[in-house]
Amino acid sequence: MSDCGVYPLSELLANGWSRAEVAEARRAGRLSSVAHGWVSAEGADDRAVSAVAAGGALSCISALRFHRTHGSEGIWVPPGYQETHVRRPKHRKSGARPTGPFRWCQGYGRPLPVVSAVDSIPIALGCAARCLEPEDWVATVDSILNQTQLTIPDIQADMGGVTKAVMELFGRCDARSQSGTESIARVRLVATGFKVAVQPSIGGHERADLRVGSLLIECDGRQYHSSAEAFRNDRRRDRMTLIDRWMTMRVTYDDVLYDWESVLEDIRAVTRPDRHRIRREEDPRRREIPSP
Template structure:
């Protein structure tokens, strides 16, 4: 792989020493200028198409972190931040959200904080459910230990953060499930999540042991087979005495009042026959 393709692969911006450490010669770097790369400052090569958060990190001698680093690790994030979130140990520079402490070794080749620091910064910076979605996905996808996060954030000033960590439901399989959990919890709706019901299968949420709430992902009904399976599950739910509400992600995110109103309306319905399944 030549130096230009490598530079494209790592986000379109890199320091000279990173390119040299990757095995490229000074002659290779000299050719980058003729291939469209520019040097906005000494020791930095940048392509026209580059990751702006990486460029900001190099410009400010920092590491990308928090919400800005979440996509690099595949962490669950619904909204890209308006400002770059950077971790640095100095007070210089403006126009970005500053995170002061890096506790772990950063990414080995890119100016990105360790995934553990990304979560710790997000927990202290963002409000739930954005923070808890990042934490849940880091634990599920990268094996970040929950106890490690708690140990790093102990102290009186971190009590709300620790409370949020203690409330994490690691059964959540997507960001929209985390958002639904937060919506239910903050509005006093008790639920069980990822419940396996005989004859029906695993459901996203079970409320008061008779109302099933399913949060459909983006791949919902992506095939005829998935449509048949979901119709069969709905029918099995009704046969077994359950009621079902289903919501796509955009309704959970943009119409939460509708979701709450419909759930409460169903819960207020008279119940003549209880379902045949009771959660433990």
């Protein structure tokens, strides 16, 4: 359980606090009232306080960002979406508005009750399925499948309504993806009509991120700074791909997120069906090279 510093009173009582102790902590200023039945401790997360004060829970991408900084560092969260996303149970339609730019959001199906100040990852994903661009949602789920213990059935069991549209989104997820950059590139390439291999073997124990035809695409995640070991591994992979005559294209986070059109143009140019045929016809020596 991630600790955001905002608690339902019932949770404190269940954890051994007596009503007298809660009252004393309030008088001493160690706990503050946030909303009916909710208190916050010093240093509580501002957005969680604001969401609870508005009668809801921090949810959707805001909850996913919270989880990323509280125990689930591997979650990829797309850039943008700066508003605070707040989910309310159905019966709370009035009340305070959260502070700062915010957005009410809700998953599919019957609204779930608010039981914690920050929604769990599955409930947050249920809301995010309606708020995020599909490719951003798929990339986020990929990272959760890859980096946490959660599986698709786990998420579906707890996320609320699982509509046909949500099932279709899950069908595009891939737990093998190693970075948000890779996920977004894959989803976009598949949407463009390319047949994409994910984490293809390139000999030995080595794998590339993606492969389209004979082109390997290596995606660098912005958050992972290359260590000396990663640098060495990359060079070793480059040598192995040369042996098998793969071509390698390295793309960065910014290339994929902000300059996709030119990346796509380059991939198209490299994988054009006639490109290799022309080269073979022009270079008869190539025919003499025996196949491995």
